[in-house]
Amino acid sequence: MSLLVDDLKVYYRTLAGDVHALDGVTFSVADGEIMGLAGESGCGKSTLGNSLIRFDARMRYVGGHATIDGTELPVWDTDAMNGFRFRTVSIVPQYAMSALNPTRRIGDLVADLLKAHGMHPKKELPELRRRLELVGLDPAVLGMFPMELSGGMKQRTVMVISTLMNPSVLIADEITSALDVSTQKAVGETLVGFRDRGFVKSLIVITHDLSILYQIADTILIMYAGHLAEKASGETIISSPRHPYTKALISSLPEVGIRYAEKKLTGIPGTPPGLLDPPAGCRFHDRCPLASPKCLEKPPFVEVDDGHFVACWEET
Amino acid sequence: MSSTPVAGPLAAEKAPTPAAASRWSGTQESIHFALRNRKLVFGLSVTLVMLLFALIGPWIAQHPPLEYGGDLYWAPTTRNGHWFGTTMLGQDVFAQFATGLRLLFIVGALAGGIAASIGMVVGFTAGYRGGFVDDMLNMLTNVVLVIPTFALLLVIAAYLQVRGIMTEAIFIGLTSWPWAARALRAQTFSLVSRDFVDMARMSGRNSRQIIFKEIAPNMSSYLFMMFILLFGGAVLIAATLDFIGLGPSNTISLGMMMQLSVQNAALQLHMWWWFIPPGLAIMLIVGSLYVMNVGLDEVFNPKLREL
């Protein structure tokens, strides 16, 4: 098992109380697996991704464990995590393109990063150049400033930098959202290439865009309001989902080929619950067409089929 | 210009639940944080105490400030109402101090007000219009910025027989607006590109209405803080000018008190009551204004608040 997450709970501290952003999630990602993490805003996917690498000031660890290759990740301790970041678990953050310091050359940034992790920039240079070429970037990029590169180029640069030390798990947080369609394809394919070449063992791709996940992910994990809803292979999620939320989500996505005049798609009425004081039981039940009194008790996330997990009383 | 890149799609939906759950309106929340902020409370208290002193002081002083009396070199005492002692020439230090304090507030407010007004006009216009107008106003700002104010004041002083408070205040106001204009221009730039300005245009509003009804209110905290900084700056400049003898010629101010005390070797004569009160007052007022400003920044900017 590459990554094992067990009942992880992370809340946000606010003036009005704790926001239950991540309320007990348990799942695993195998070696070589690209898992897509999808859901709407406020579902907790970014929180999950970030909690595995670095807590920001407002996040509060409440409970649970995360294990990579058998070793526990001390996610609650920022300093202890220093030894794991970049080597064992790495992240390509959201808005990575604007995460590059505009006043420094890319090469200097990389050198600093490597030195901070006890590596010699000169020694790593050949490998760095090789990887840049592999993703289709001219190694001369190292001498340039961020503003000289296009969005897609910056994204790929950050991806190469994040995987330089061959981490076991790479978390990619909304890396394709701000890109053009043609660049999205290039970046998505680059990501899969990293896994195929062994630069990373497993990937967690966080996005709201299910169609991208269908293209590049092996499995997709759907989250809703801080809980897990469904996990299955990409093909299964898209063509035969079992959780009511997943079904409603899939049927609300327009595709090239579907036209308003022929088939009107429908959204999901209502809004996700506030997480300051979340409702008991299944958090989707007030919007679910199949809701019943049983749903007031939180359904367990169980395997209903080979590799197919669902959290719904109607399905188990 | 190319279209804005496709933004992170869920940035719009990230309206954090805490804000939606807030029980208070924006103003109430601001007041709550304001009262809890120690820097703001401290700064405001000191300033208000000094202001009170400035208002009441001249009334309760026992002697006119410039009157030469017979009690020379007196240390602070309750005799004859010389609570702060007297100067070389028998003038009551308390009366001088109180008058000077009042003058300080007047000059600060006036000069700060003038500088703020000019800064606003120039900054808003440059930021909103952009292009050629912006370039021209930038040149003007830069020119005024590099004018050596000291030399200019010497020249003016040479020509004016009598200099009053107004002259000093106007002069300071006319020479300290450039950095305010710069800062406001930058703020205006960032707001003008926001969509709500386009929305206001599409609702039939003209430029003047947009600047004063949409943009300026958004910067109200910034404008307020800027005025405080200009006030503090004006006080310091006035004190400096007074100290080197370029102050008003018909009255006494804190800076002038310090100038006279140095000229008359008060330090060597251990007449601490002559130069310490004015110096301390200037330091306290300007310092507390700046501290207040830092506190205000925390109040207005939610990201700086501690939870």
Added chain:
Amino acid sequence: MPLLKVDRVSKVYKVGAFGGKELLAVRDVSFEVKPGEVTSLIGESGSGKSTIGKMILRLSPVTRGTITLDGVDVSALKGRGLKSYYRTTQGVFQDPFSSYNPIFKADRVFNLIRSSYFSGMDTPTWQSKVAASLEAVALDPVQVLNKFPHQLSGGQLQRLLIARALLLDIEFLVADEIISMLDASTRIDVLNLLGELKERGLGIVFITHDLSLGNYISEKTVILRRGCIVEMGATEKVFGNPQHPYTKMLLASVPQLHSKWEELEPELKAQVAELAEGPAALQQHVAVDGDALPPEGETAELVEVEPDHYAAVV
């Protein structure tokens, strides 16, 4: 029948110190918007689609060409003429939170309209007008009125802006990427709302980078690249029978929900690469010193491939 016509419109920006260089953002674009139809402007970043939207909304001046509404040149309007133009044409933008002044309540956008256009109206009439508008966009007045923007969701804010536009009985709406910052489940509701409005007779300019959205909602599609139209026509014809290599590449790169990305054919790849250096007809989007606008008449001709389907000659 009102007609919004964009006729040979170009936009040049002056950039650099004192405006020395020029940037060609939109080049010789012509198309029509009819009421009851959605016309999509589809393109990637830098295609000029948002710039065209801003020019239609008079938020950016036209450098060359005309935009006419029923024959009246819109780009020349000022003052009162401009104000009455806004009674016929309004816009909604991408970022709902940027469209509202954060220090005021959200429904202030209605009040702005009221004081500009309905100042004589008495309050009860106004309130019922607002209620009717909110109903047309499926918003509950109790939930959205008297709230600050940060207390509402992105979807609600966008609908509120559409309701604002409807207060004016507009004929045309420019929707610039209004869906892209919304959640998946809200997107389709706002999109369906546009469908309803078009059925009620509104002419909509739908600007997007997302081909599946354009395909879903629009009757006519205009594909833009670097400020030029490369293909346009009836949506099913443009998507079903793409002619221009750029259109083909876009369609091949869109992530689909039921089929995987295919490797681009080498021939298509070569054609797309050639576009970048290609003939003068598709000029680069770069800052040049001096006059960026080419003399009249020197543009890529749009050739009629079939009825209601045009593609640029390469």
